[in-house]
Amino acid sequence: MDAAHDTQTRSNGGLPVFGSDTCAAELDEMMKNAQEASNFLKAISHEGRLMILCHLASGEKSVTELEELLSARQAAVSQQLSRLRLEGLVQPRRDGKAIYYSLTDDRSTKIIEVVYNLFCGKNRQT
């Protein structure tokens, strides 16, 4: 591993370090990553979708159940699920007439976990 081009950090809590040696190619790579990441974040930065993910974190739910939990209309919930499906964050499973959704992506689980700790935990971190 080339230390001179190691944007990974050491002893910094996992955060990146961009020193003066950060070159154009690295910035380019970074932009690609940022785009991917921001798409992902956009997908989850919506009150309804966030609540859906949070509810799914405790197990699969049918669309109707989600409608009730969110006090939202059928179309809206279905649309948000559609979006989450396209992003690959949730997964449908048919059982009779109902369709049950569950989390697919480790990413969503991880982020939800962090967001939950930051905004919903009883031992809220400063």
Next chain:
Amino acid sequence: MDAAHDTQTRSNGGLPVFGSDTCAAELDEMMKNAQEASNFLKAISHEGRLMILCHLASGEKSVTELEELLSARQAAVSQQLSRLRLEGLVQPRRDGKAIYYSLTDDRSTKIIEVVYNLFCGKNRQT
């Protein structure tokens, strides 16, 4: 602590558990949290702002430096910084003509860390 109404989890990686006992008041609380969280996520789910935060993670930067790092126009960068400032995620410090920005919030640091690991780490988690 009332176990019957404990939405906090045990042995689940810190994720919430909403059982059948989840009542209206809890859902209400959850909605408030979701709104706060989604505001925060919206603030960081923008390619430019994400890159700004990521760059600031390695130390304070002037606006001009950020313009160059992002290959973006002055006004755009300033606007995004303004947004981040309003959300309380970054902090300005004047030094002569230049203004240097740095991260203020633990939240942004924490999330950036996670996002970085998910999307930019060499040892990208699946």
Next chain:
DNA sequence: GGTCCATATTCGACAAACGTAATATGTTTG
């Protein structure tokens, strides 16, 4: 096959986010 129920999709209206250009504020220097 027809009807009911659960879910998905499409479409149109409306609001919010974004970028650019122009302008304003504030600081240094001569």
Next chain:
DNA sequence: CAAACATATTACGTTTGTCGAATATGGACC
């Protein structure tokens, strides 16, 4: 104080996101 520089703000046109209403699909039951 004037000029130059760094940053902030405003105004405006364009795009994108979101919701509601209406419609479509698809399984279950008679």
